[in-house]
Amino acid sequence: xxxxxxxxxxxxxxxxxxxxxxxxxxxxxxxxxxxxxxxxxxxxxxxxxxxxxxxxxxxxxxxxxxxxxxxxxxxxxxxxxxxxxxxxxxxxxxxxxxxxxxxxxxxxxxxxxxxxxxxxxxxxxxxxxxxxxxxxxxxxxxxxxxxxxxxxxxxxxxxxxxxxxxxxxxxxxxxxxxxxxxxxxxxxxxxxxxxxxxxxxxxxxxxxxxxxxxxxxxxxxxxxxxxxxxxxxxxxxxxxxxxxxxxxxxxxxxxxxxxxxxxxxxxxxxxxxxxxxxxxxxxxxxxxxxxxxxxxxxxxxxxxxxxxxxxxxxxxxxxxxxxxxxxxxxxxxxxxxxxxxxxxxxxxxxxxxxxxxxxxxxxxxxxxxxxxxxxxxxxxxxxxxxxxxxxxxxxxxxxxxxxxxxxxxxxxxxxxxxxx
Amino acid sequence: xxxxxxxxxxxxxxxxxxxxxxxxxxxxxxxxxxxxxxxxxxxxxxxxxxxxxxxxxxxxxxxxxxxxxxxxxxxxxxxxxxxxxxxxxxxxxxxxxxxxxxxxxxxxxxxxxxxxxxxxxxxxxxxxxxxxxxxxxxxxxxxxxxxxxxxxxxxxxxxxxxxxxxxxxxxxxxxxxxxxxxxxxxxxxxxxxxxxxxxxxxxxxxxxxxxxxxxxxxxxxxxxxxxxxxxxxxxxxxxxxxxxxxxxxxxxxxxxxxxxxxxxxxxxxxxxxxxxxxxxxxxxxxxxxxxxxxxxxxxxxxxxxxxxxxxxxxxxxxxxxxxxxxxxxxxxxxxxxxxxxxxxxxxxxxxxxxxxxxxxxxxxxxxxxxxxxxxxxxxxxxxxxxxxxxxxxxxxxxxxxxxxxxxxxxxxxxxxxxxx
Numbered sequence: 076x077x078x079x080x081x082x083x084x085x086x087x088x089x090x091x092x093x094x095x096x097x098x099x100x101x102x103x104x105x106x107x108x109x110x111x112x113x114x115x116x117x118x119x120x121x122x123x124x125x126x127x128x129x130x131x132x133x134x135x136x137x138x139x140x141x142x143x144x145x146x147x148x149x150x151x152x153x154x155x156x157x158x159x160x161x162x163x164x165x166x167x168x169x170x171x172x173x174x175x176x177x178x179x180x181x182x183x184x185x186x187x188x189x190x191x192x193x194x195x196x197x198x199x200x201x202x203x204x205x206x207x208x209x210x211x212x213x214x215x216x217x218x219x220x221x222x223x224x225x226x227x228x229x230x231x232x233x234x235x236x237x238x239x240x241x242x243x244x245x246x247x248x249x250x251x252x253x254x255x256x257x258x259x260x261x262x263x264x265x266x267x268x269x270x271x272x273x274x275x276x277x278x279x280x281x282x283x284x285x286x287x288x289x290x291x292x293x294x295x296x297x298x299x300x301x302x303x304x305x306x307x308x309x310x311x312x313x314x315x316x317x318x319x320x321x322x323x324x325x326x327x328x329x330x331x332x333x334x335x336x337x338x339x340x341x342x343x344x345x346x347x348x349x350x351x352x353x354x355x356x357x358x359x360x361x362x363x364x365x366x367x368x369x370x371x372x373x374x375x376x377x378x379x380x381x382x383x384x385x386x387x388x389x390x391x392x393x394x395x396x397x398x399x400x401x402x403x404x405x406x407x408x409x410x411x412x413x414x415x416x417x418x419x420x421x422x423x424x425x426x427x428x429x430x431x432x433x434x435x436x437x438x439x440x441x442x443x444x445x446x447x448x449x450x451x452x453x454x455x456x457x458x459x460x461x462x463x464x465x466x467x468x469x470x471x472x473x474x475x476x477x478x479x480x481x482x483x484x485x486x487x488x489x490x491x492x493x494x495x
Numbered sequence: 496x497x498x499x500x501x502x503x504x505x506x507x508x509x510x511x512x513x514x515x516x517x518x519x520x521x522x523x524x525x526x527x528x529x530x531x532x533x534x535x536x537x538x539x540x541x542x543x544x545x546x547x548x549x550x551x552x553x554x555x556x557x558x559x560x561x562x563x564x565x566x567x568x569x570x571x572x573x574x575x576x577x578x579x580x581x582x583x584x585x586x587x588x589x590x591x592x593x594x595x596x597x598x599x600x601x602x603x604x605x606x607x608x609x610x611x612x613x614x615x616x617x618x619x620x621x622x623x624x625x626x627x628x629x630x631x632x633x634x635x636x637x638x639x640x641x642x643x644x645x646x647x648x649x650x651x652x653x654x655x656x657x658x659x660x661x662x663x664x665x666x667x668x669x670x671x672x673x674x675x676x677x678x679x680x681x682x683x684x685x686x687x688x689x690x691x692x693x694x695x696x697x698x699x700x701x702x703x704x705x706x707x708x709x710x711x712x713x714x715x716x717x718x719x720x721x722x723x724x725x726x727x728x729x730x731x732x733x734x735x736x737x738x739x740x741x742x743x744x745x746x747x748x749x750x751x752x753x754x755x756x757x758x759x760x761x762x763x764x765x766x767x768x769x770x771x772x773x774x775x776x777x778x779x780x781x782x783x784x785x786x787x788x789x790x791x792x793x794x795x796x797x798x799x800x801x802x803x804x805x806x807x808x809x810x811x812x813x814x815x816x817x818x819x820x821x822x823x824x825x826x827x828x829x830x831x832x833x834x835x836x837x838x839x840x841x842x843x844x845x846x847x848x849x850x851x852x853x854x855x856x857x858x859x860x861x862x863x864x865x866x867x868x869x870x871x872x873x874x875x876x877x878x879x880x881x882x883x884x885x886x887x888x889x890x891x892x893x894x895x896x897x898x899x900x901x902x903x904x905x906x907x908x909x910x911x912x913x914x915x
């Protein structure tokens with residue numbers, strides 16, 4: 076256990092200053108932060124972070140796709156790297172915290188450890204992953220996906236953004252995508268700890284200060300179409316209708332009830348609905364809607380998905396509606412490392428910091444890195460659960476709590492002798 | 496009772512020929528007929544109908560807004576006019592029958608009566624109303640509304656179509672909107688009989704050949720907005736949601752169930768639904784939907800509307816959703832003339848023609864003329880209930896049935912001595 080922890084008041088100042096500086100790297104006129112992969116604001120943000128790392132004594136380097144690392148060398152010549160960090164890119168009109176907090180907190184934790192304890196046994200690195208959000212190009216995890224070997228920039232970077240610029244062009248225009256830059260794939264990782272805002276309201280509602288993620292949920296997404304008959308709203312008696320809107324509504328109500336019955340951590344959401352012809356005085360002839368299902372347990376995720384689809388089918392058949400269900404996304408749940416979660420729990424208990432073991436309902440870089448090495452994911456509360464919005468906010472005191480837990484975990488991993 | 500009725504085979508040929516010729520007056524490349532008020536195709540259609548009327552011995556004249564009348568003078572110098580007909584304009588991509596059938600059938604009936612029985616006591620006129628559908632300008636019943644005094648072209652014709660052309664400009668460019676043309680308002684009507692396709696599937700399903708309208712329904716239309724919170728679909732447990740889509744879905748299911756319980760002739764329809772932000776992985780923060788309620792009885796129409804709104808309110812409150820309900824259309828039910836309905840019924844019984852007394856769930860010119868004089872509305876079946884579509888269809892034999900009933904009714908009204 077770490078003997079001394081960062082002084083909250085000192086950390087708070089540094090954290091909020093850096094988050095504010097980072098938020099200034101933003102494109103566009105709109106409210107909030109817009110920092111898309113390989114745009115000028117993105118490039119400036121990474122350069123700024125490299126400078127910050129260098130000032131903190133963390134030697135910066137970029138890999139071939141623009142992931143930025145700041146390194147604190149270890150004394151053990153054979154030691155694998157203990158990594159922390161998150162992603163630097165944002166959605167459009169984002170807040171200051173999603174991704175950025177994990178990088179800034181990582182720098183703060185490493186700077187504190189270096190200053191207080193000197194060189195670690197194992198090397199410590201903080202990473203600013205180049206991309207996670209999928210906001211500019213039709214893919215996500217472009218940063219961590221190169222670290223894990225999921226992607227290779229040498230092939231397949233031909234998808235275009237909405238202006239027709241390909242990922243490969245954007246990457247090269249930013250100075251990346253060159254062989255002479257470092258290899259992206261890492262096989263030298265001992266552990267990865269990602270600190271992130273929760274982007275949900277569970278910690279706030281439960282009055283917890285730290286979330287320890289046990290699993291990042293698996294997802295199933297479906298596109299559903301129900302087709303009936305677009306008849307006249309006045310001349311078609313209720314008994315003669317094949318109303319696709321009423322059919323879709325019954326599905327939505329039923330799916331919500333089933334998901335509530337199953338209970339946490341299952342969630343099921345119909346977020347997108349399109350009726351046709353979508354006219355007040357015409358019975359809807361067809362309705363398209365999406366279904367997003369998430370669970371931390373793969374078997375239950377599959378079982379609920381099967382049940383949901385069979386309920387949609389049953390409702391459609393009873394209402395004489397044709398139905399078409401197209402799966403378009405399926406990811407498996409990714410468990411975090413149990414030993415690291417226990418370590419996080421011990422730290423919270425030691426600090427008398429109210430915590431909650433939980434699942435992450437959102438995807439994170441941690442799920443991409445998890446196959447490479449023991450991985451942990453730590454949350455701090457998000458006010459009102461709001462994220463992907465300029466209103467995203469976490470109190471500075473809670474940001475400092477996260478840094479304290481992170482520093483303690485990194486101390487254990489990098490400074491203490493590890494059981495062999 | 497009429498001693499001789501039109502020979503179906505003769506009528507059929509004339510009807511289908513005229514309907515086909517009229518359908519050729521259409522703008523645009525798309526399927527079906529598009530004949531909007533004061534467009535070239537509309538003007539050509541009215542000129543064509545004037546020629547057809549003249550050939551049939553029905554003296555044609557236009558009024559100031561372009562309503563076209565064909566007149567068969569009566570022998571009684573004091574006799575008020577017995578009028579039949581419907582509207583010449585169409586929705587976009589319409590079929591051949593909506594409106595057009597009532598005009599063409601009226602011409603056929605008057606031509607038959609003239610040929611068979613000579614001059615009537617009372618004058619007989621067939622009208623081709625210039626506009627009913629509301630497809631070009633944001634108003635409807637521009638034709639019959641001038642006959643009843645609802646509109647006056649001298650004022651307020653300043654609303655524009657989607658190209659920015661005002662109604663007044665379009666009218667004058669077509670040669671109308673001039674004082675020297677005939678007065679639109681009629682105070683010389685003895686009766687009005689409108690023959691129309693049902694635009695519903697009731698007659699077909701019930702295997703009836705004639706519908707006798709007792710009432711044209713009243714309508715209430717509302718715009719409803721439910722507002723919750725647009726949270727993350729993954730990180731927000733089911734118990735912490737304020738899901739506007741699930742709330743709207745519950746309203747839709749509930750409204751459908753209530754309307755079905757109340758039974759005919761009540762209908763309630765949610766035809767338009769818009770979710771915000773309408774994204775698969777975000778819980779809907781707000782949903783707008785429309786509610787269209789129709790009933791033939793004003794008290795019941797009001798009572799159901801009150802009930803529907805209170806149910807929406809109840810559901811919104813229970814789900815912690817803000818709600819806003821805006822009424823944007825309210826029309827009263829318009830009863831048709833009972834004596835004329837009985838006359839239609841006697842004709843059907845005499846002809847051994849299966850008929851059904853019914854309500855009209857759609858609006859028609861008859862409801863605008865009804866305050867002026869005893870008014871009747873007669874339906875023939877629509878195949879599959881389909882209307883406002885190129886697939887609109889009624890078998891020629893059924894079209895001829897309508898002409899026979901119309902001719903018999905007009906004979907009673909114009910040739911027979913009327914009870915004083």
